[in-house]
Amino acid sequence: MNDTTAVTSNERGSRTDTAMNERGSRTDAATNERGSRTDAASRDPRRSDAALIPPVDVIEDSKGITLLADLPGVPKDKLTLHVESDTLTITGEVSLPLTDGIEATYAEVSVPRFRRVFTLSKELDTGKVSAELKHGVLTLRIPKAEHAQPRRIDIKVS
């Protein structure tokens, strides 16, 4: 791995340390996502839905929770947000402008898919989630239900 920052394009074909070649003949690396992904999926069902875990920031204030997730390369129409009971699932497919005949020489993003699952808590109002995707960053705002917002409880002294 002494040459990872010095990938020259004429090494193609002979490199064995790209993520694509790490586990046999993976063909679904992000720079090579066309091709035989379905073949790979049918060969090895356990690996077919492999996904990257996007890094997130989660910030809570008195009104709700803000979640920021890095989803580079995911266009708006390939992003899915799914809430089912108390589970939030973020799924995104990476879509890169690939030219014909491209061969990956080096890949750090080796799977063209992001997925992350969060368990929500019941004071969050999942019906009022708002989402924004800008420059590959997803911003989710999950407000707390009205009745769950904090209020100060006075202590009566008798």
Next chain:
Amino acid sequence: MYQSLFSRDLFAELDRLQREARDAFDLSPSIRGLGRGGFPALNVGSTPQSVEIFAFAPGLDPKSVEVNLDRGVLTIAGERQAELPPEENGKEVIHINERFGGRFRRVLSLSDDVDPNAVSADYRDGVLHISAKRRESAQPRRISVQ
């Protein structure tokens, strides 16, 4: 050093461990530092006509990204502002803090046949795409026999 950008599953984690072990015992790292695991993550692809570099750098102001090519060495540098609230304001609580914030720089050397005057870059969906054309003289050509 910024920790691994993405972890994905057990197989990938084992790969990573193996790679890190190999890096640790590597007696000749690249002169510009270790390769993998920085921000932004890089993918490099090539075609007979060009070299295509994809830098996964979400949440940047495209104007603030510097892309330089100097004697075949391509540098991608910039800064990503942390969007986290200041710790001490007391109203907000940070539960998870994994996203990168701060200055970054990644360097890679391109092959000799790249034409430094034919490099273009665009930024879309948080991916910086740099396309470097190869020189005309380096293109494969069929030579006809007279």
